[in-house]
């Protein structure tokens with residue numbers, strides 16, 4: 001699988017989270033890829049409504065459990081960093097590039113280490129409950145702070161950059177966009193949203209090549225030139241119409257027979273794992289029926305995968 005395909009698959013999840021986390025998530029996919037590890041970002045923002053809908057399953061209006069087998073989470077809305085766009089979950093692909101490796105192995109741990117090197121907190125380091133697929137970026141805030149209305153620092157998206165100038169030391173989505181554009185011209189930068197020395201050098205090199213002031217600051221003249229060149233090359237190659245979005249969570253998954261078997265075995269196995277008095281996977285027969293009927297969706301597969309991998313090493 002090539003890197004662009006891989007990034008495309010995670011795009012919608014990464015677009016749902018805080019820009020700084022998004023940039024780090026992209027860098028995570030890229031750095032892992034560079035080491036031969038293919039990862040998928042399986043979850044990003046989970047809205048309060050989605051969290052409440054999940055919490056409501058198996059409960060009555062007052063939150064009292066009425067059907068234990070249908071309960072899927074103990075977390076109410078506002079008790080997960082996912083609810084604030086400050087967490088992502090990942091999973092590691094098998095070498096076939098289609099299925100997920102459900103066993104937390106050295107590759108999973110390596111991704112954990114890469115994420116930490118990018119400044120993310122990894123759920124695999126937690127002592128009481130290990131959440132291997134989970135990374136969060138808290139900016140020193142707790143969920144209680146966030147529920148009380150405290151906000152993480154706004155890292156500027158395109159709309160709130162005052163000057164339109166992108167320079168060394170910046171760390172935001174504008175830098176992500178700049179790095180991607182420079183990479184389209186072959187600069188090979190890590191797209192992490194951090195305007196460091198490598199990005200500076202690339203900008204200087206670009207400016208020299210096109211007769212601009214070579215100050216390493218991406219101001220209007222530099223950005224206009226960059227956009228003009230990229231737009232011209234798109235017209236030439238007709239690449240503009242690359243609008244294929246990812247398949248979406250609600251599409252049923254086409255699964256090979258061996259994949260079906262693997263999922264069914266996983267579901268049965270982890271239904272036997274009891275955590276806090278509840279099976280990790282509730283109502284396994286429902287899942288088995290979905291697999292057999294061919295109605296298991298991509299979103300459900302991701303959820304199942306998440307449930308299974310987060311317990312594998314416990």
Ligand SMILES: [Zn+2]
Nearest residue numbers: 087088089134
């Ligand atoms: Zn998570």
